[in-house]
Amino acid sequence: MQYNSTRNNTCKVTSAMAMKQGLSREGGLFVPEVFPTLTKEIYDKLMNQTYLQRAATVLSLFLEDFSVEELEDYCEKAYGNQKFGPGEPTPLHYTDDKTAYLELWHGPTCAFKDMALQMLPHLLTASARKTGDDRTVCILVATSGDTGKAALDGFSDVDGTKVVVFYPKDGVSKIQKLQMVTQKGNNVFVSGVNGNFDDAQTGVKTIFTDSKYREVLNEKGVILSSANSMNWGRLVPQVVYYISAYCDLVKDGKIAFGDIFNICVPTGNFGNILAAYYAKQMGLPVGKLICASNCNNVLTDFINSGVYNRNREFHLTMSPSMDILISSNLERYLYQISGKDDQYISTLMRKLSEDGSYEVTDTMKETIKKDFYAGFASEENTLSEIKETFFDKQYLMDTHTAVASSVLKKYRKETGDETICVVASTASPYKFNENVLKALGQEKPCQDEFERLALLQEVSGLEIPKQLWELQTLEQRFLSSCEKTDMKETVTGFLS
């Protein structure tokens, strides 16, 4: 199976090439030429497999230049007990007969980006080797918090890789900063930047587009790469857990084999919900895909009107990983429903970068309405959803998951559709402890982050993830920061 670029149908590459390259030369995203089909035979196999085995089975359908044995090995490294502890990596938590929270945050950083970033390093290094490239893959990341730590942990001590993370010095939470500066591994480096997230991001982009610098690195045997969600290697591991969740619903007797179920996802960059759409393309019996936003509701408006318009106020919310106005992965979906019209997609994306907006055709608008329902949750909705679910259903969730949960309620009320729904639960409530405590009516001032973790445990009875609790005892390895103009020198310094 080959991969096309969303902006050039004549471009056809293998999965290894798609992952090594990240973006196509025209700036398009790689998409599979055809979607593999989930046959009865494959389902029979999946039903009796563990998550690790299911992951290898599903990945092998997309990554034909990888053997099942190779993929099984990566799955063990990515999702094994060492990383996800004992028990299944992505358990379902039922709050009633029609609602199942798919917990994607039992990995090393307590958020769902682990599901992709634990797998990506193995796929990337193997992709380099399979395409005849023996250079060291150096990942550069600018982070507003979650992605940086997930990339550090995923790439830590993976042979043939290095990772450098820049974060805005005063722009991440205390726990996020601690998570990053205590990262172990001989191939990792972390630096603060004197500036905000945009400064860090711009600095990283400048390094990426500096062809002379790339040449210098090339001579040193280093190739730069990115860990952002445009890379196919970050998207494809996410298809697995929706298929696995369906198998679990059937095995748990919640639905019969072949029955449809809905999926509700708290959405930012449109990566996670796109993975659910792709699973549906493979034949998974998914009804509605429910796209939940916070008050940065550019996707809600788009799905409801067909007009994408990023020219609007940007809000900082209590679900910061969804504070996004350009959802990069939407391009892949638009390509699919435009009948793979690469020229049309190029035009839309040009409009987006020039005017900040575009409008799709009437036919596409109809398709979008059939595939998706969209809604958003205000900050107040988010807090009350956490509170109600905790007191009515004894289930504690984080702010991102609460956005999804709140939008699901609106969906059910508006449409009367009571089909069983899987809600993607994307972070541990401990990771966003301050607002979770606020939702529960606990605003007692705390000395530090760890006192708050302890308070949340006392209030909720849910155990503190040890990955977060042990942060207070770990050595802080990376205490330096740099000016935004010195980021390239920082990278050079680390690499030599």
Ligand SMILES: *Cc1c(COP(=O)(O)O)cnc(C)c1O
């Ligand atoms: C990244 C993230 C999201 C948004 O996922 P997308 O794939 O960008 O739509 C939601 N919740 C959490 C906790 C995240 O870290």
